[in-house]
Amino acid sequence: MLNSVSSLRSPSCTTSHIGLPVLLVCAALVLPLFNAVFPPGHPLHLSLFVVNLVGQIMCFALLALALDFVWGLLGVLSLGHGIFFGIGGYVMGFHLLNAAYADTRVLPDFMQFMGWSTFPAALQPFAALPVAVLLGLLLAVFVGGVVGLAAFRSRINGVYFSIITQALTYALMLLLFNNDLGLGGNNGLTGFTLLAGFHLAHESTQVALASLSAVVLAGVFVLLRGLAVSGFGQAMVAVRDDEARLRFLGFRTDRIKLAAWCLSAAVAALAGMLYVPQVGIINPGIVSPTLSVEIAVWVAIGGRGTLTGAVLGAVVLSCLKFWLSAEIPSAWPFVLAGITLLITVALQHGLWGGLQKLRIWKAAS
Amino acid sequence: MKSLFEPLRGTARWRRWFQHLMLACLCGPLLQAQAAMPAQERSSIVASICTDPGAYRGALDRIVQAVVGTSSADAAWGKTLLERLQAVAVICRAQGAPVFKVDHGVVDAATLEPVTEAVDELPMVPTLVLARLLKTSQAEIELFSPDVLVRRAAAQRMSQAYAQINEPLVRLALSKAADPEVIATLELALAKRSLASGSVEVRVEAIRAMGKAPSESTRSLLQKYQEDRPDMSAGERAALTQSLSQIDRALEVGKAASIFFSGLSYAGVLLITALGLSIVFGLLGVINLAHGEFIMIGAYATYVVEKWLQAHAPGWFDAYVFLAIPFAFLVCALIGIVLEMTIIRHLYKRPLETLLATWAVSIALIKLVQILFGSQNVEFITPSFLQGGVQLYPGFFVTWNRVFAIALGLVIFATAYALIRQTRFGLLIRATTQRRDTARALGIPAPSIDRLAFGLGSGLAGLAGVVLTQIASVNPSMGTSFVIDAFMVVVLGGAGSLVGTAVSSLVLGEVNQLIEPFHGAVAAKVAVLLLIVLIIQRRPQGLFALKTRG
Numbered sequence: 001m002l003n004s005v006s007s008l009r010s011p012s013c014t015t016s017h018i019g020l021p022v023l024l025v026c027a028a029l030v031l032p033l034f035n036a037v038f039p040p041g042h043p044l045h046l047s048l049f050v051v052n053l054v055g056q057i058m059c060f061a062l063l064a065l066a067l068d069f070v071w072g073l074l075g076v077l078s079l080g081h082g083i084f085f086g087i088g089g090y091v092m093g094f095h096l097l098n099a100a101y102a103d104t105r106v107l108p109d110f111m112q113f114m115g116w117s118t119f120p121a122a123l124q125p126f127a128a129l130p131v132a133v134l135l136g137l138l139l140a141v142f143v144g145g146v147v148g149l150a151a152f153r154s155r156i157n158g159v160y161f162s163i164i165t166q167a168l169t170y171a172l173m174l175l176l177f178n179n180d181l182g183l184g185g186n187n188g189l190t191g192f193t194l195l196a197g198f199h200l201a202h203e204s205t206q207v208a209l210a211s212l213s214a215v216v217l218a219g220v221f222v223l224l225r226g227l228a229v230s231g232f233g234q235a236m237v238a239v240r241d242d243e244a245r246l247r248f249l250g251f252r253t254d255r256i257k258l259a260a261w262c263l264s265a266a267v268a269a270l271a272g273m274l275y276v277p278q279v280g281i282i283n284p285g286i287v288s289p290t291l292s293v294e295i296a297v298w299v300a301i302g303g304r305g306t307l308t309g310a311v312l313g314a315v316v317l318s319c320l321k322f323w324l325s326a327e328i329p330s331a332w333p334f335v336l337a338g339i340t341l342l343i344t345v346a347l348q349h350g351l352w353g354g355l356q357k358l359r360i361w362k363a364a365s
Numbered sequence: 366m367k368s369l370f371e372p373l374r375g376t377a378r379w380r381r382w383f384q385h386l387m388l389a390c391l392c393g394p395l396l397q398a399q400a401a402m403p404a405q406e407r408s409s410i411v412a413s414i415c416t417d418p419g420a421y422r423g424a425l426d427r428i429v430q431a432v433v434g435t436s437s438a439d440a441a442w443g444k445t446l447l448e449r450l451q452a453v454a455v456i457c458r459a460q461g462a463p464v465f466k467v468d469h470g471v472v473d474a475a476t477l478e479p480v481t482e483a484v485d486e487l488p489m490v491p492t493l494v495l496a497r498l499l500k501t502s503q504a505e506i507e508l509f510s511p512d513v514l515v516r517r518a519a520a521q522r523m524s525q526a527y528a529q530i531n532e533p534l535v536r537l538a539l540s541k542a543a544d545p546e547v548i549a550t551l552e553l554a555l556a557k558r559s560l561a562s563g564s565v566e567v568r569v570e571a572i573r574a575m576g577k578a579p580s581e582s583t584r585s586l587l588q589k590y591q592e593d594r595p596d597m598s599a600g601e602r603a604a605l606t607q608s609l610s611q612i613d614r615a616l617e618v619g620k621a622a623s624i625f626f627s628g629l630s631y632a633g634v635l636l637i638t639a640l641g642l643s644i645v646f647g648l649l650g651v652i653n654l655a656h657g658e659f660i661m662i663g664a665y666a667t668y669v670v671e672k673w674l675q676a677h678a679p680g681w682f683d684a685y686v687f688l689a690i691p692f693a694f695l696v697c698a699l700i701g702i703v704l705e706m707t708i709i710r711h712l713y714k715r716p717l718e719t720l721l722a723t724w725a726v727s728i729a730l731i732k733l734v735q736i737l738f739g740s741q742n743v744e745f746i747t748p749s750f751l752q753g754g755v756q757l758y759p760g761f762f763v764t765w766n767r768v769f770a771i772a773l774g775l776v777i778f779a780t781a782y783a784l785i786r787q788t789r790f791g792l793l794i795r796a797t798t799q800r801r802d803t804a805r806a807l808g809i810p811a812p813s814i815d816r817l818a819f820g821l822g823s824g825l826a827g828l829a830g831v832v833l834t835q836i837a838s839v840n841p842s843m844g845t846s847f848v849i850d851a852f853m854v855v856v857l858g859g860a861g862s863l864v865g866t867a868v869s870s871l872v873l874g875e876v877n878q879l880i881e882p883f884h885g886a887v888a889a890k891v892a893v894l895l896l897i898v899l900i901i902q903r904r905p906q907g908l909f910a911l912k913t914r915g
Contacts (some may be wrong), residue, residue, distance in 0.1 A: 055430055065526050071717075077717045077720065079720070121368055150902065151898075153902070154901055154902040154903075156901060158716060158717070159646075159650070159651075159652045159716050159717065159720065160856055160901075162652070162717065162720055163652060163852045163853075163856055164674065164856065164897070164898070164901075165854065166849065166852070167849050167853055167890075167894055170849050170890065170893060171887065171890045171891050171894055174886060174887040174890055175887045175891070178885070181460040182503065186788055191762035197370075211633075227848070232565065281575075289845070289849070290728075290845075293654070293720075293721070293724045296720075297721055297725070298723055300718065300721050330732065331734065333728045333729055333731070333732035334732060335727055336728060337725035337726065337728050338725075338729075340724070340725035341708060341722055341725050341726070344712065344715075344718045344719075344721050344725075345711045345712065348715075348718075
């Protein structure tokens, strides 16, 4: 039986866990190199489109990492990680609106439709990038903290927790769709021009963002991995495997859960912040219940509890999605459903778990 | 005698019935003329339009009567005439009968027979007066259209042009109308007409009448009247004050009743949806994210039954709702059982993975239905016995489709309750829910019970789909939004508890409808969520938790 406790400790796997961040840092270096050094038309040239795609996929992988941290290690399945992704995305959107307004002195379209003549004071605190990033993380931790506190204190777990987080996602989406909220309603926030003084429309900015996403992903991976093999990580796994026993042993399991949960929320918000400048828009679709379930599907397909699996799942599924949605759009839901069913029913440990099994089996023979 | 008639005259409702009776007597002979209008009469109508501007009104009224009446030949002729007049294609000849210009030549205005002789005169261009009258006549005809949206638009036109409406005709339309909006609009049109009357007595009478038929529109009309006429007589003023307070009082009661009723109907649908979910969750610990898609499949099964009956047995068309009940149940139960056998069965030890697997099934089902039926809303023709409703109290209109939802919810709940409580199958389900291992040790075939219970749950979702066809729009993604509310019902009520499901459906249905009209759908959802989180702090397993041992 291969479970994540053994995989955390088995030396054969540690190398590959160092391998992933190294791979990501390499990718971060290769992206600008191949984009700038090789001229367009050269077979090794990476177009802006591809670079942008890689950057987005890095953000999805970060999101999957956040979910795997709480689902795989803590056993808490959130169907609402889109909430934190959305919080990060919207906060970054606020900042970018500020920057665009300072640049062009033209109010965003939706504010003009609302009949506002000045930039709203409520959005002005987000004008400085470091402050905005900090506020975004704090907001995600705060929201996560409130939800987590309410849920973990009263020992809501298992599918109950999943369902409640899904309902929260749905409520937030409805809220954001509301035009009166002043966040652009259906159309969301768009019309961004500048980020930290760089023009978002410039190719170099987008390449830098994609590289940054890869580096952040690598950094967060190392951080979470370090936590996972620490005493805290072992406590998380213990909560997952037998929470009651751990509680009887005198551990405050609700605090362990809350801490891990809030950290996960912050990581998801970070993913949202990196994602928005790369796609140039944020709208309520980002907090649709469907996207939140899809994150869990990435993790399940990659293999949960290993962190590497989550990244693998997000990358494979996102690539497949981008490719299939372009080639045969109507086939995508069936393919996604098929893979999900296959993995959940037949391949419990996901792609990564399957690969590991194969390796152990080979080493033994 | 006096005591016998007093209550009859006392209430507005009886008065309306009485008016309808009188109208039926008055208009009956006029509209029940079975034989078609003779050709001379048709010619004389066309001729009077051609020659005499003063006779427009009378001629148009006769045309409208022809169209609204029972003779289909006359109706077709009247429609053609109006349409030709508007299309500037009626030629009044100096010599001979008037004719219509049509695509392939010229036809006689009375008989619609082709005319052989050459016609070189120009068609008549309607004057502004005639054009306006034509519009009104068109609206009068549309008051009797089978399409409720057309009827509503026509009633609006009547209300705008209240000074020139044909009162007996409007009263006739009113007596036949079932749609609350049409009724309100037409009543308003009649009252407006009387308010503009020159005689004080008529006006006071109209004000009093409006006070006895309270609605939002009459209220705003009376207020406007009050503002427009600062110099009204004392009698009018007294009647106005009395009517306004009467309306306000009635409207408040009606509004409260309406909110309660719509909460009740929402609760009915929630109940049917959540019942299946609750049985499955209580028994298997499995949340079926594809439950919403079973609702959708149930609705599409109803659609298939409707289309089949339309094609093969139009006489039985109205029965499609009832035929769809067993059909939708069986289709959904069958799909549910297949799903259990192929997928769910392998995941019983891993409830979180079941969420993902059933989600995968749900997106595949949505796409499949999109490919088969298209992603647009499918249209349902409401059976005649579910159309319209009855006004129980001013401002409180009970529509039959919502009554149907409540009644079906109750019947299905009672059936499910009896099934679980009284039958052997129910006993086995309860035993397996409460102590799976002991039940198995006693020889209960738990896997088949699981399968059948899953089928039952899916079938119940299909029934919710049947009800929803009558009160919500049906499209491939209809289940997604609906099922989250159903999950909340299960979380609040406690999994596996039928009574808990019923109580929490009622609570959530009412809370939702209580908040939605005032603060919007988002606030309603958030309030429900907060309520649940608060209750769950005290009772983590829901209001009516079952005591189980795994």
